[in-house]
Amino acid sequence: MRLVLGYMRGGTTLTADLIRHTEGDFYMFEPLHALSQAVRWNNTTKFLNGTERTILKERLEYVYPEMIYYWFTCNFDHIDLTALTDPFIAIHTPEHKDYYKCFEDNMKENKSVIESVKDCVDFLSIRCSTAKTRTIKTVRLSMLMAGKLLKWLPNLKITYLIRDPRGILNSQFEQHVTEENDTIATIKKVCNTISTDFTNFKYLELCYKNRMLIIIYENLCQYPSILVPKIYKFLNVEFTNETGNYVKRIMNGPARKCHYCTDRGDALGNAYRWIRDIEEKTLLDIDLHCSFLYSHFGYQHLEYDKLNSTKASWEPTG
Known part of the structure; x- marks a missing residue:
């Protein structure tokens, strides 16, 4: 069982695609996405x-780990219908298209949502239960929540992805995917979350050292081989020649414009594009509230008037 954790616009989609590129893997992309929207709008x-449950935001620290646990253990009866009907399944996991097409066809016949899912869920259940490995990628699970899963699932391993907060936040602002309406509130929330997660990672590592791996995204993009x-x-998976060729194509292939796909090439250039595009005020605001994180991960403080001659922000010392 493999869990990929990180932050929105932080490189988790690309990293998960690299991890799940193994034979017989059952992969789920952001299974908490639809549930988070339901809770946000106070929907049952x-x-x-x-x-049926009305889930309060304060209960998510209990509910989110439970849902991920049920996905990992193929216990679909206890999974929310919002997740099982999320269009993300069709968009990001085309290997499950038979399930999603079955669901959509049932809905066209005016069957209820629950009936439509029940008729088709065996597509997921069989693939999940017979899979050699299971991989889940999410940006909605805190490290504290992940600690519960490490306890519940003895075979679980976590890959925790860190990206330069300036790159994360600039991309979130560009794509308008922030959860807060206020820029400063967003910056504070993202960087405080990273700080808390990293603290909890170090604490959990004391008990689960061989089951947790932290990866710097810029390092991954610069040295994928x-x-x-x-x-x-770390995952005890063979790295084959075919996998190596896939990695080269994904990471170093010809660049193409695409905000969410993972095969757009020039991974290193995309990781550092924020240096070219970030506005001065945005950089100053992020530095004000996030610079305390930089030294923890090897990121350098950058002056705005020198960005034109700057190619990278990750330069660990020592």
Whole structure:
């Protein structure tokens, strides 16, 4: 079982695609996405077993780990219908297209949502239960929540991705995917979350050292031929020649414009594009509230008037 954790616009989609590129893997992309939207709008959440719950935001620290646990253990009866009907399944995991097409066809026949899912869920259940490995990628699970999963699932391994907060936040602002309406509130929330997660990572590492791996995204993009085999070794997965060719194509292939796909090439250039595009005020605001993080991960403080001659922000010392 492999769990990829990180932050929105932080490189988790690319990293998860590199990790899940193994034979017989069952992959789920952001299974908490739809549930988070339901909670945000105070909607009642229905589950495949027929139960209904109104989940308060304060309860997410308990509910989110439970949902991920059910995905990992292929217990679909206890999974929310919002997740099982999320269009993300069709968009980001085309290997599950038979399930999603079955669901959509049932809905066209005016069947209820729960009936439509029940008729089709075996597509997921069989693939999940017979899979050699299971991989889940999410940006909605805190490290504290992940600690519960490490306790519940003895075979679980976590890959925790860190990206320069300036790159994360600039990309979030560009794509208008922030959860807060206020820029400063967003900056504070993202960097305080990273700080708390990293503190909890170090604490959990004391008990689960061999089951947790932290990866610097810029390092991964600069040295994929070193870092990806390292990740595979951590996961006890063979790094084949075919996998190596896939990594080269994804990371170093011709660049193409695409905000969410992972095969757009020039991974290092995309990781550092924020240096070229960031506005001065945005950089100053991020520095004010996030610079305390930089030295923890090897990021350098950058002056705005020198960005034109700057190619990278990650330069660990020592």
